[in-house]
Amino acid sequence: MSTDRVSTGATAGPRRRGRPAKAVAATDNTRETIVAAAATEFARDGYDTTSMRGIARSAGVDPALVRHYFSDKADLFAEAIAAPMRPDLLVARALEGPRDQIGANLVRYIVERLDEPGTSERVVAMLHTALGQEFAAKMLRQFVIREVLKRIATELGDDDAELRASFASSQVVGLLVARYGLRIEPLASASQDDVVRRVGPVVQWHLMGNPLP
Amino acid sequence: MSTDRVSTGATAGPRRRGRPAKAVAATDNTRETIVAAAATEFARDGYDTTSMRGIARSAGVDPALVRHYFSDKADLFAEAIAAPMRPDLLVARALEGPRDQIGANLVRYIVERLDEPGTSERVVAMLHTALGQEFAAKMLRQFVIREVLKRIATELGDDDAELRASFASSQVVGLLVARYGLRIEPLASASQDDVVRRVGPVVQWHLMGNPLP
Numbered sequence: 001m002s003t004d005r006v007s008t009g010a011t012a013g014p015r016r017r018g019r020p021a022k023a024v025a026a027t028d029n030t031r032e033t034i035v036a037a038a039a040t041e042f043a044r045d046g047y048d049t050t051s052m053r054g055i056a057r058s059a060g061v062d063p064a065l066v067r068h069y070f071s072d073k074a075d076l077f078a079e080a081i082a083a084p085m086r087p088d089l090l091v092a093r094a095l096e097g098p099r100d101q102i103g104a105n106l107v108r109y110i111v112e113r114l115d116e117p118g119t120s121e122r123v124v125a126m127l128h129t130a131l132g133q134e135f136a137a138k139m140l141r142q143f144v145i146r147e148v149l150k151r152i153a154t155e156l157g158d159d160d161a162e163l164r165a166s167f168a169s170s171q172v173v174g175l176l177v178a179r180y181g182l183r184i185e186p187l188a189s190a191s192q193d194d195v196v197r198r199v200g201p202v203v204q205w206h207l208m209g210n211p212l213p
Numbered sequence: 214m215s216t217d218r219v220s221t222g223a224t225a226g227p228r229r230r231g232r233p234a235k236a237v238a239a240t241d242n243t244r245e246t247i248v249a250a251a252a253t254e255f256a257r258d259g260y261d262t263t264s265m266r267g268i269a270r271s272a273g274v275d276p277a278l279v280r281h282y283f284s285d286k287a288d289l290f291a292e293a294i295a296a297p298m299r300p301d302l303l304v305a306r307a308l309e310g311p312r313d314q315i316g317a318n319l320v321r322y323i324v325e326r327l328d329e330p331g332t333s334e335r336v337v338a339m340l341h342t343a344l345g346q347e348f349a350a351k352m353l354r355q356f357v358i359r360e361v362l363k364r365i366a367t368e369l370g371d372d373d374a375e376l377r378a379s380f381a382s383s384q385v386v387g388l389l390v391a392r393y394g395l396r397i398e399p400l401a402s403a404s405q406d407d408v409v410r411r412v413g414p415v416v417q418w419h420l421m422g423n424p425l426p
Contacts, residue, residue: 128344131337131394141395149397166391166400167411173395174387178379181344182354182386184362187379198380202415 031069034059038080043135047077047142074147081139084122085113088147095155103168103204104196110172111179111192120180127173127181144169156208168206175199244282247272251293256348260290260355287360294352297335298326301360308368316381316417317409323385324392324405333393340386340394357382365420374420381419388412 037059041050052073056063070076074088090113094106114120130137149169153161175195178184190198250272254263265286269276283289287301303326307319327333343350362382366374388408391397400408417423 124344127390128341131341131344131390137395141397144395144397163399163403163407164411166397166403169397170387170391170400170412171384171415172387173390173397174383174385177340177344177386177390178383182350182357184354184357184379184382184386186376187383190376190379194376198377198419199383202384202418205415206411 030059030061030065034061034066034069035076035079038076042077042080042139046135046138047073047146052076074143077139077143081126082122083126084119085110087144088151091148091152095152099208100204102207103202104200106172107175107200107203108192108196110175111195114176114180115192120176123176124181127177152207161207164206164208168203171199171202171206243272243274243278247274247279247282248289248292251289255290255293255352259348259351260286260359265289287356290352290356294339295335296339297332298323300357301364304361304365308365312421313417313423315420316415316423317413319385320388320413320416321405321409323388324408327389327393328405333389336389337394340390369421377419377421381416384412384415384419 034055038050038055041055041058045054050073052066052070053063055076056066059066066076070079074086077083078086090106090109093109094102097105114123126136126140130140145166149162149165152165152168156165179188179190179195187195247268251263251268254268254271258267263286265279265283266276268289269279272279279289283292287299290296291299303319303322306322307315310318327336339349339353343353358379362375362378365378365381369378392401392403392408403411414423
């Protein structure tokens with residue numbers, strides 16, 4: 001088990017820098033210690049207030065070590081809550097494509113990811129928790145606002161971009177709940193192409209006001 | 214408490230037909246017995262399979278008595294799950310208005326209702342339960358499909374109306390989750406007018422393909 005985890009780690013391969021097996025095991029534990037500390041800090045203080053530095057302090061490790069394992073706070077957050085997908089990365093990828101395809105691309109990335117076995121159950125479980133516990137809702141809300149909506153707003157640039165992004169997020173969240181949580185038919189069994197065709201333009205309109213087809 | 218409940222009941226006023234207090238109390242108990250039996254039946258068999266007649270049998274009362282208290286199965290269901298709003302009635306009301314205003318009217322009815330104190334908490338609690346328990350999800354799903362989507366489809370008439378209605382429901386559910394559950398800003402604090410302006414056209418487009426403004 002431990003060997004598997006180490007050998008698939010991006011930065012902790014067993015033969016890296018010729019370290020002995022013992023040191024590798026210690027490194028692996030360090031990563032777990034950081035993730036555990038992050039989970040505690042995020043749950044207690046929310047996403048906004050928690051810092052990489054504070055997590056390092058709580059884990060009793062050097063901040064540089066935290067940055068060695070995790071590229072940024074969003075990365076560490078996703079790991080701490082065992083997130084099955086990274087909405088911030090999906091959005092960043094969609095924003096890199098053609099402007100008039102952001103909605104369609106984002107919806108396609110989401111359904112492709114969520115239709116994979118085992119993924120949607122974890123997303124639904126996360127939404128279930130967030131709807132039942134305010135601290136979980138707060139974490140998720142702050143993450144979404146900070147890492148998704150504000151990034152979109154910065155990219156789009158106009159005054160009401162964050163408001164529009166938050167309405168776009170309502171259609172995306174509704175798609176997740178209706179298709180994977182409540183499984184409302186015929187939507188739940190609709191093809192990915194159908195979902196992209198029917199939800200993509202809505203996300204696009206929410207975000208940028210493009211006319212619907 | 215008991216007096217309050219009786220005196221506000223639509224069909225069980227204490228002076229109705231000059232019945233003595235004892236008979237009124239018995240009637241009130243009958244109603245409660247029916248609701249309790251309904252809750253059990255719906256939870257066990259789901260919305261579709263459960264019938265008014267089966268509930269009467271389970272409650273040990275005459276089916277006519279069930280119909281005396283509850284106009285239809287949707288009415289009894291709403292009571293059994295203590296629903297804070299009746300989506301089927303809101304939809305029926307929206308369908309009565311101008312065709313090109315169905316989306317805007319429906320969204321307005323929903324936010325007016327949900328912005329009332331105490332209402333949204335119960336809707337969020339219901340969604341929370343449905344995302345955590347399959348039998349609750351099944352009940353809600355069957356109710357939504359049967360009493361909301363199929364009614365819209367019948368009213369609109371075209372071939373893919375039910376598919377389109379299910380996508381419209383995803384935007385409505387997403388609005389509920391984002392505004393009242395996760396409370397994603399700035400959407401959560403947006404005015405009712407703003408919500409109607411930004412979500413109404415989407416529901417309209419999902420339902421009927423009207424161009425977005």
